[in-house]
Amino acid sequence: MEVIKVKNYNEMSKKAAEYIISKVRSSNRIHLGLATGGTPLGLYKYMVLDFHKNKTDYRHVTSFNLDEYVGLSEENPNSYHYYMKENLFSHINILDSNVHLPDGNGVSLQKECVQYDKLIKECGGIDVQVLGIGQNGHIGFNEPGTSFGTKTHVVKLTESTRQANKHFFNHMDEVPTHAITMGIQSIMNSREILLLASGIEKSAAMHKLLHGDLNEQFPASILQLHPNVTVIADLQSLSSQISIQDITT
Numbered sequence: 001m002e003v004i005k006v007k008n009y010n011e012m013s014k015k016a017a018e019y020i021i022s023k024v025r026s027s028n029r030i031h032l033g034l035a036t037g038g039t040p041l042g043l044y045k046y047m048v049l050d051f052h053k054n055k056t057d058y059r060h061v062t063s064f065n066l067d068e069y070v071g072l073s074e075e076n077p078n079s080y081h082y083y084m085k086e087n088l089f090s091h092i093n094i095l096d097s098n099v100h101l102p103d104g105n106g107v108s109l110q111k112e113c114v115q116y117d118k119l120i121k122e123c124g125g126i127d128v129q130v131l132g133i134g135q136n137g138h139i140g141f142n143e144p145g146t147s148f149g150t151k152t153h154v155v156k157l158t159e160s161t162r163q164a165n166k167h168f169f170n171h172m173d174e175v176p177t178h179a180i181t182m183g184i185q186s187i188m189n190s191r192e193i194l195l196l197a198s199g200i201e202k203s204a205a206m207h208k209l210l211h212g213d214l215n216e217q218f219p220a221s222i223l224q225l226h227p228n229v230t231v232i233a234d235l236q237s238l239s240s241q242i243s244i245q246d247i248t249t
């Protein structure tokens, strides 16, 4: 796991954008796995700025999002469909037909999960998967205790995850209780992973990610087994590591 330390959220976002943009520019066909939440907002902002300035072409890019809430329509401003359109897709020239998110509003969620995995596989898999990390170590919406072998599945969100995401909603009651998420195995199948972390509230999770044991109670720990993970993390999110170094040097 390569860890790139940066000063703050802005630097993390800039570095992440440079990373993704260089992949997009150097390929003639690329499949990106994309994440939502607060962490990648800055990355998307810099990708949009670059699109306007440098005209990076996204017509050869296919995207697969990690997750989507169950029960929110695509027009609901809190759905991840809406989030992706607002923050990235409607500002770059990616083709609508190349954009994929799980449908959390369909009749059969189980069928949707199977189809989503099938689609990713048939396209040839994900080249670079962008990930954030939950304070409890969740990746996508794979909560602690999720089997490392899971494919795309429906999850019941923990109260702590609902709390962490409630600032996007008007009331706690509106925060969905379930989501569809790529599974841990689906994430691990990506050829490359780019994990982003910023802020003091992520420092305990980052410490466990970098130094803890492999444990299904801490889903992100599986990334220790992936051969190609790059972490871009700011000083606050690495503050547990820094204090350890300070003591030992």
Ligand SMILES: N[C@@H]1[C@@H](O)[C@H](O)[C@@H](COP(=O)(O)O)O[C@@H]1O
Residues within 6 Å of the ligand: 035, 036, 037, 038, 039, 040, 066, 067, 131, 132, 133, 134, 135, 139, 140, 141, 161, 165
């Ligand atoms: N489902 C999302 C994840 O994909 C995200 O990476 C994580 C961290 O969110 P944030 O970046 O807002 O801290 O939790 C959310 O619940």
